[in-house]
Amino acid sequence: MNFAFTEEQQMFRDMFADFVAKEVEPLAEHISEHEEIPKALLKKAAMQGFLGALLPEEYGGAALDMVSYILLLEEVAKSDMSTAMVLHVHNDLVSRAILLCGSAEQKEQWLPAMAEGSVIGxxxxxxxxxxxxxxxxxxxxxxxxxxxxxxxxxxxxxxxxxxxxxxxxxxxxxxxxxxxxxxxxxxxxxxxxxxxxxxxxxxxxxxxxxxxxxxxxxxxxxxxxQAVMAAVGDFSRLAMAAIALGGAEHALSLGVDFAKERKQFGVEIARKGAIQAYIADSAVEVETLRSQVYRCASLADQGLLDGLSASIAKLWANRVSYQVANRMIQTHGGYGYILDYAIGRVFRDCRTVEGIEGSNRTQQAAIARSVLAAHGFVM
Ligand SMILES: Cc1cc2nc3c(=O)[nH]c(=O)nc-3n(C[C@H](O)[C@H](O)[C@H](O)COP(=O)(O)OP(=O)(O)OC[C@H]3O[C@@H](n4cnc5c(N)ncnc54)[C@H](O)[C@@H]3O)c2cc1C
Missing domain, CATH: 2.40.110.10 (Butyryl-CoA Dehydrogenase, subunit A, domain 2)
Structure with a gap:
């Protein structure tokens, strides 16, 4: 097993982080407040190849491998989960379904336009x-x-x-x-x-x-x-888990930054055991989510991603993103409830993850079915 990124994947990650820092981060609060993603941002994303990220070059796509693509969603979600969600629906559901299930004519008709961003899915x-x-x-x-x-x-x-x-x-x-x-x-x-x-x-x-x-x-x-749903379903749950991972990482870094600065009785709250416990538990959860998400992305690159692994990733992503964001709201104390602080937006975004691509109950049912079947019990 190899747990390291390739040089190319690292290069892509740096490129995504650079784009996000320049183009997404400055707009993140605006996007939430005005409830829309500026067209100019989607245009810039399209020019970087992000709207055809998973499509082959013959359709104008960037032909990213799955690990690189998952890194893209994670990086974008670290600044703005809405933008990551728009990319996800467009790329992982619509254009991927056409790529995997469409006729030659349908691919010609829709995929180049989707890759250049003139058609959003x-x-x-x-x-x-x-x-x-x-x-x-x-x-x-x-x-x-x-x-x-x-x-x-x-x-x-x-x-x-x-x-x-x-x-x-x-x-x-x-x-x-x-x-x-x-x-x-x-x-x-x-x-x-x-x-x-x-x-x-x-x-x-x-x-x-x-x-x-x-x-x-x-x-x-x-x-x-059913064949269309099956073609995209497992990877799509993984993609949502990657968005949740980015959100949880963002929440943790906001909480840590706040804890370093905020003083109570002249002492930074980062020195308090209770705050350290929040940070430690959150870091453990983020790290285990990251491992599962990257492992699944690597499996997807090998054509081996299975429904059980994807559901485990999504269930854990639902829980981790909510729990970490919730702890980091508490780390902010009263400031966590003031909308000028980004943690409130990130908390709301993280809480939304469970509503999309299967709630905890849905994932639990799928996971239990697989585990029971592996033990010879068919429901
Ligand atoms: C932000 C957002 C974006 C979305 N985008 C899309 C999209 O682009 N396309 C799309 O098709 N859908 C989309 N959805 C819909 C989503 O995939 C779900 O279908 C939807 O959230 C389910 O909502 P509902 O009110 O019908 O829930 P219900 O199905 O009514 O569920 C209500 C509650 O009951 C629980 N429940 C339901 N059935 C069972 C059961 N059998 N056993 C135990 N508990 C159960 C659920 O877990 C939930 O807690 C989106 C949802 C959200 C929140």
Whole structure:
């Protein structure tokens, strides 16, 4: 086993950190306060290749290996988890699903535009009354030359800036993934959902009022949306874990900086045992999360990432990001509640992680299923 980064991966990490320090960090507070990521920032990210990070060069992508890409999300999230989330949905869900499951024509049509950032991707799976992939409430009725979509999706991240949505709908053949341009006739965005954390992500419900979709917009095979979910699911959970890792690291460094400066009765609080316990427990958790995330990214590069490892990473990421940010709020004492201090924003962003790509309960269920199956007990 090799636990060291390659020279190239280290070079990429330095480059990402440099970009983030210059372009993301100065805007992080603005993004949260104004609840949007400036278009100019996404343009600069696209010019660096970050919007085609995982795509091969033939589609204008940067063709990063998975470890390097995970480092990109971690570095961006260390400054702004909203920007990392926008990259995640665009890269790991939408463009990766097209790359892995799309036809040659679909790849030609969408991937170069996604890599250059002229089309941003959104992933429309969640519904108001969720009943799982096999009971989708958005219907894709058969029409002469394809389908007609009807129904409502909720929680669509990037909806406000998207040019393309992957929409999961119940077709006559079964649950089906469809590539739907955001300007399709009959597609309407609902009122923006204002969120507790990751406020820069533009999340809307999306209404499909008899939206005509041609047959060649099916991603993968009709009736086999499960294959599309499976193609991207494990890596996507890992990517969210990497974003949580960046958030937890940011929280810890804010707490440590504060503890070094803040004096009580003339003594820095960093000298107090209780504060040292917060710092030590947080450092242990961050380090073990980092190990799991990098290990999974290395497995992904070898085509060996498995669902159990990804769920363990995501469950631990949910817990660590919340716990570390919570301790660092407490380290700030009363200042933790004053919005001028960045720790409040980071806490809200970290708390949002569990709501995305599977809660603790969902991950626990998946992990328990795998462990029980490994012991011969099939549920
Ligand atoms: C910031 C953010 C961005 C998102 N972006 C997207 C996106 O781009 N695309 C998309 O499709 N979705 C997105 N989602 C939706 C997300 O993936 C979940 O589908 C959604 O958060 C679930 O919310 P809900 O209210 O339907 O929860 P519910 O499913 O109603 O769950 C409510 C609670 O019950 C628990 N629970 C539910 N079922 C069980 C069970 N069987 N056993 C035990 N406990 C259970 C849950 O863990 C949770 O605590 C996003 C969510 C958030 C918060």
């Amino acid at each position: 959104a992933w429309a799976f969640a519904e108001p009354d969720p009943a799982g992939l096999t009971n989708l409430q958005v219907m894709a009725r058969a029409a002469d030359d394809g389908y007609v979509l009807h129904g409502t999706k909720t929680w669509v991240s990037n909806a406000g800036i998207a040019g393309l949505m992957v929409v999961f709908a119940q077709a006559p053949e079964g649950p089906t993934a469809l590539l739907v341009p955001a300007d399709a006739a009959g597609l309407k965005l609902g009122q923006r959902d204002k969120t507790l954390g990751m406020r820069g992500v533009q999340i809307h419900p999306v209404y499909f009022n008899d939206v005509a979709v041609p047959a060649d917009a099916v991603l993968g095979r009709p009736g086999d949306a």
